[in-house]
Amino acid sequence: GQQVMQIPQYQHVQEGEDFTTYCNSSTTLSNIQWYKQRPGGHPVFLIQLVKSGEVKKQKRLTFQFGEAKKNSSLHITATQTTDVGTYFCQFFGNEKLTFGTGTRLTIIP
Amino acid sequence: GAGVSQSPSNKVTEKGKDVELRCDPISGHTALYWYRQRLGQGLEFLIYFQGNSAPDKSGLPSDRFSAERTGESVSTLTIQRTQQEDSAVYLCASSLRGTSGGALVEQYFGPGTRLTVT
Numbered sequence: 001g002q003q004v005m006q007i008p009q010y011q012h013v014q015e016g017e018d019f020t021t022y023c024n025s026s027t028t029l030s031n032i033q034w035y036k037q038r039p040g041g042h043p044v045f046l047i048q049l050v051k052s053g054e055v056k057k058q059k060r061l062t063f064q065f066g067e068a069k070k071n072s073s074l075h076i077t078a079t080q081t082t083d084v085g086t087y088f089c090q091f092f093g094n095e096k097l098t099f100g101t102g103t104r105l106t107i108i109p
Numbered sequence: 110g111a112g113v114s115q116s117p118s119n120k121v122t123e124k125g126k127d128v129e130l131r132c133d134p135i136s137g138h139t140a141l142y143w144y145r146q147r148l149g150q151g152l153e154f155l156i157y158f159q160g161n162s163a164p165d166k167s168g169l170p171s172d173r174f175s176a177e178r179t180g181e182s183v184s185t186l187t188i189q190r191t192q193q194e195d196s197a198v199y200l201c202a203s204s205l206r207g208t209s210g211g212a213l214v215e216q217y218f219g220p221g222t223r224l225t226v227t
Contacts, residue, residue: 042218
């Protein structure tokens with residue numbers, strides 16, 4: 001069956017450093033979404049990617065969908081303390097709504 | 110406008126008791142979802158309602174879990190004979206339209222209900 005991995009599980013960075021999280025699937029994804037969950041909060045929608053090779057930017061955040069639509073990444077440039085939280089990808093896995101395991105980002109001021 | 114609301118925000122119950130969790134979606138949103146999030150873990154899909162279609166119950170972990178939705182409004186998630194492993198935050202989300210043909214849609218989440226089974 002389909003396997004999707006979100007890596008890394010944790011990331012500790014100094015404020016100002018960059019951060020990247022990846023979702024990698026063994027099979028083609030029709031589309032993928034990214035959410036952010038602040039500590040103690042609920043997930044908040046960030047972006048949806050649909051097209052092969054798609055790249056979308058939101059200020060310091062860059063989202064990519066791989067050419068084969070098996071991989072996606074979220075990159076944050078020059079992290080700030082407001083970026084703290086867990087970032088999840090969401091996709092259809094085996095025809096079921098599935099969230100990735102998440103990458104927890106902590107910032108060292 | 111008002112977002113998704115859930116009640117209660119916290120619920121402590123004894124093992125073996127039944128609990129009922131409530132979700133009020135955003136007005137006009139046709140789709141509603143329930144997820145479970147254990148401490149420090151990801152979101153686990155439970156059930157999905159879309160309009161008048163039969164709900165997708167594929168994520169319910171056991172027959173102790175059930176959910177209902179009245180039309181396109183409030184939904185209740187019921188857990189019977191609660192067990193300690195049911196302790197988690199239960200999150201509800203709604204979306205303007207449903208997922209079809211594998212197309213994801215933006216989901217708006219409520220604040221969750223933290224359930225503790227003692």
